[in-house]
Amino acid sequence: MGGTEHLTAEQVGATLVLTLNRPEAKNALSLPMLVGLHDGWAAADSDDTIRSVVLTGAGGTFCSGMDLKALADDGRLSGEHYRDRLRADPDLHWKAMLRHHRPRKPVIAAVEGHCVAGGTEILQGTDIRVAGEGAVFGLYEVRRGLFPIGGSTVRLARQIARTHALEMLLTGRPYSAAEAERIGLVGRVVPDGTALEKALEIAELINANGPLAVEAVKASVYETAELTETEGLKLELERGWPIFATADAKEGARAFAEKRKPVYRRA
Structure with a gap:
């Protein structure tokens, strides 16, 4: 490395x-x-x-x-x-x-x-x-x-x-x-x-968590730190909503239903 x-x-x-x-x-x-x-x-x-x-x-x-x-x-x-x-x-x-x-x-x-x-x-x-x-x-x-x-x-x-x-x-x-x-x-x-x-x-x-979700959560925490609550909540939606449309999000829900560990692919 x-x-x-x-x-x-x-x-x-x-x-x-x-x-x-x-x-x-x-x-x-x-x-x-x-x-x-x-x-x-x-x-x-x-x-x-x-x-x-x-x-x-x-x-x-x-x-x-x-x-x-x-x-x-x-x-x-x-x-x-x-x-x-x-x-x-x-x-x-x-x-x-x-x-x-x-x-x-x-x-x-x-x-x-x-x-x-x-x-x-x-x-x-x-x-x-x-x-x-x-x-x-x-x-x-x-x-x-x-x-x-x-x-x-x-x-x-x-x-x-x-x-x-x-x-x-x-x-x-x-x-x-x-x-x-x-x-x-x-x-x-x-x-x-x-x-x-x-x-x-x-x-x-x-x-073990969805990498796209992890990175978006970290980014949102820092990006909104100095904003008003209203501004921060708006930006949180912009960061967060796209995660729900990812294949990883679907895999997470599927793995939960099937009682197994999810396999995330950053997609």
Whole structure:
């Protein structure tokens, strides 16, 4: 499935598992990692054998954000041999971090260990979030005199209560998995070492459903988020009604009547 030296990509059934793979640096962002993420999202969008994506990190860590050591040394991320990819698409890093791209397939985050700074920013671009009990979250940028430019000043207050969003953004303090769950940043907390397993279980439940319906539901949720209720309901019908005319919808009803599992064909 491709990948780079800092990003592994493996298809498990109908799920694409993208693993941030730079554990010696707590999976700090690098150009190879960003290129691998970008290509992974593109593969998921273009390959219809993939019905969901799980994003996780190697070595018991999700992502510690920007590589501050590299930036302090020469202002560059590691992996200069990928610089031509960034020149060809100056927006590549923002797409990789899900700031300027939303995959059409559901994305589930499986978080262990540190998920801070850019890690918490990438997290906000995912759809469903599972964390190990020992996971740590936080937007540390202000502690370093930096700005969380990966989208957090826009997204976070739309995903959790504004008071919690502003506390996280302005204090730069760490948050435990339990607190992240309490404020709604993650959906569930599981024993350490089992986040990926639980994420794959959730992915399997999604994969068993009609793919056209799943993608339309995800699109509708995001497209209507900032609309009035009246506008949103109108758009929901535009997204939803065509699904009822698909062969998959007929197969779902037929399978129910025949008491068997449906076989969906994206038609």
